[in-house]
Amino acid sequence: MAAAAQVGDTWREAPEYLPLVAPAGARGEAYRVFTSPLAIDAALQRLQDDASLVRAPGAWQPRPTLPSDAFGQAGRYDRSGMARVYGGGQPRVARGARSVDGRVVESWTLIAPYPDTELRRLEPGTLLIVLRLP
Secondary structure, three states: OOHHHHHOOOOEEOHHHHHHHOOOOHHHHHEEEEEEOOOHHHHHHHHOOOOOEEOOOOOOOOEEOOHHHHHOOOOOOOHHHHHHHHOOOOOEEEEEEEEEOOEEEEEEEEEEOEEOOOOOOEEOOEEEEEEEOO
16 A cells, blocks of 8 residues: 555645655655644554554654754755754654565654745644655
């Protein structure tokens, strides 16, 4: 089942975020991005009954994280602009994986709050980055 079906109707696919979070070229095609107006705790609550999500120790637990760690190094975003938009604050980030037939097929990163695509302001709600694994 694809990530879009997994996340449900509170999420909107947001391809405009791909330049921020995905690498250029063919590797970037493995990424999908979604946004939700839900706070990260509410978003995670809605995913709680999803049996395809891997419940490893520490997974799916939101933690304050530096913006550079939340968004990683793969994306093409402006590193200093990302730091500026968060100021002295940190997003809350939860990570986990999804499996099919016992095989991990996706890595999920939920980030809240998240920046607008121009790195000018923080948006309420949660950003979901899905990386499909080969």
